[in-house]
Amino acid sequence: METNKKTGHGWKGRQYGKAWKQKYVIIEARSTMDATRIWRTLIQAKKDGKFPGITRVDFKKEYQNRREDEQDALQQRSRHIHRRDREMCNTWKSTVIPEEKDHQRNGNRTEKQEASTEERRKKEERKVDFMTGLCLENTNQELCFLQPSAKVIEIKRVNPMGVASEYKIIFVNVHGDFRNKLNKYSPFRIFLNKQKMDIMGCCETKIAGILKIGQIDNVRLVHQPSYYRASTSEMKPSNGMCVLYTKDFEQRVQINRYATDFLTTAIVEEIRTVVIFVYVPPMDRINALHVDRAWKELDEVVEIFQTLQYAILIMGDLNARNKETGDTMNNQSGKRLIDWCRQKAMRILNIEQCKGERTFHADKPATKVSSIVDYAIVNDHPSWKEKEVKIEVLQQYVASDHYPIKCTIKGRVGLKGKSTKLHVPYTCKISNDQKQIEAAAKQIVNKIGRSGKLQIEKCTNQEGYDLLMAEIYNALIGKKVITLKKNKIGSIVKMNLGQEKLMEILDKIDSEIQRGEHGTKMMTQLVERYKEEQKKHRQWE
Known part of the structure; x- marks a missing residue:
């Protein structure tokens, strides 16, 4: 990144009499034609109204000439000052000056330095002749030179006002069988690939040991093992948490800095926000102690991040039902949730944005099951007034008895440098x-x-x-x-005929779910068809 630090003005500011700073971002490229194609794509986007800030396109050569003229003017001025100083020294030549010879030697040395500087400048001019990229200027006073480039290039830019950024966070209770859900043709795996998410939290994986899989496709996995409700080994494992995040998000998030049997955390430092994925077991005789422990651990983690003045987003299955959320009944955990939120000054987004939308379906229609147990909750933090957060219940089939919930956070990032990958088409x-x-x-x-x-x-x-x-x-x-x-942008997956059938069946299942046809004969037949096709694919492989 090159910036005119001395004057603080770009050349356009001087040309039109405007006094504002400009930043110059230079992108290396393979050919000028690549740059031109990108420029044409951006111009088309401008016509479509996507980039209203694009105002001007210029040859880099013209900009470079202006810069060279400025450098020449500065060099001539320095030569003039040096010549004037030497003339003043010559006027005192008749006077006895012991240091005169030293001064002359310094003058000769300065002339040699000027000559070598001139040679270097000429070499740079010859290099510049080959750098005839295009110049893109936007209203943020930033010039981007699109040069002949590689297929993927990385741009680092800093914006003191911050850049609008969007974060997509998903939570789902996977309802066990997590290893099979990570298989190639499972509904959960297809859902994961279709969703453009940054972070996903899962509960009830029910895997007691360490999950050896650390990555699937372009997604990293961090697993928190399940626990046992009793000391006997015959008992089935309970809960088990997992956080998934994209490779591109790897440097921007800290996973499991605080984690227990009932919760995991994902800290996004650039917007000073922590996402807490939590699971509270249903209240019964065996789970009573575990429920109290889960609420206590959640309360402790929230206290820590409130003290650190973080914006907090809690997403999880709390097994809490309360009529204030639009549910049809209250239970003990539901009353506890409402009281806890009032005490901690928390806001339940389900009540504000999707009141009455069920998150637990048990493969039955809404007339029979309408439970709201999966929540998104935020604390009373000033940044939530600046950041927009939206909750959405995704009525999609993921081979679980819960629907995924999705939160989209729109914030501003840019006080620190941010890297962006640009794919050259x-x-x-x-x-x-x-x-x-x-x-x-x-x-x-x-x-x-x-x-x-x-x-x-x-x-x-x-x-x-x-x-x-x-x-x-x-x-x-x-x-x-x-x-x-x-050039191919991203990974293009070619599907064979069998994979296309799987996708068609899954689309039909999702459309049935969205029509509220859960638990019908058609729905059962579609799920069975999907499982049969999935078995065929595994046999072929």
Whole structure:
């Protein structure tokens, strides 16, 4: 990143008399054509209203010339000052000055330094001739040079006002059988790949040992083993937590800094927010002590982060039912939840945004089961007024008796540097065929010549530039001097016929769920069909 630190003004500010800072971000690239294609994509996005900030496109050469003129002016000024100093010294030559010879030697040394500096500047000019990228300027006073580049490039930029950013966080009670749910064609795995999430929390994995799988596809897994409700080994394992997060999010989140049998944490430091995934067992004779312990541990972790002044988001299965959430009944945990939220000044987002939407279905229609036990809760923190948080119940089939819940946080990031990966859509190949190059050159000359069809005298500078560049690239591409090959962006998964069938069945199941047809004969048949197809795929592999 290059910034004019001395004056604090970019060249456009001087040209138009505006006094504002500019930052320059230079992106290395493979070919100018790649840069042009990106620029055209951005211009199309601007026409669609996605990037209203794009205002101007310029050759980097023009910008570089302005910078060189400024450097030349500074060098000439320094030479003038040095020459004036030497002339003043010469006027005192008749006076006896013991240090005169030393001064002359210093002067000769300075001249040699100037000569070597001039040579280096000329070398840099020759290098710059090859750097004819495009310049993109937006209203944030930032110039981005799109140069011939690699397929994926990383840009680091700093914005003191912060940049709008969105975080998607999902929680789901997977209801056991977690190892099978991580299989390639399982509904949970397909749901995981379809959802563009940053962090996902899961409870009731019911895996007592250590989960050896640390990564699936582009997602990392951090597992918290299950516990036993009694000391006898014959008892089945209870709960078990797991946090999943994308590789891109790895450097931005701290997982399990605070974790117990009933909760895990994910700390997002850049927005000073902690996400607490929690599971509170249902109240019965065996679980009574575990319920008290879960609430106590949740209370302690919340106290810690409130003392540290973090924004807190709690997502989890609390097995709490209360009519204030739109549920049809109250239970002991439901009353405890409402009292605890009032005591801690917490807000239940289910009440505010999706009141009455059930999260537990038990594979039955809403007329038979309408329990609300999975919650999203936030604390009374000033940043929640700036950050927008939205809860959504995802009525999708994940082979569990719970629906996933999703929270989307819109915040501002940028007080620290942020890296962004840019995928270049095209790779450019330049022909060495002399005939093709000559044909393209003739076409360009005919178009922009006085007798040609292109008339730019009456156009503004920007319109003339756009017309000129369009004709140049039309000629180069038309005569095949430049050929383009589209790069694959992201991982494109080719599905075979069997996989397509699985996806079709899963889409039908989701549509049945969204129509409220849980537990019907059609729903049961679709789930059985899906399981049969899944077995076939495993046999083929």
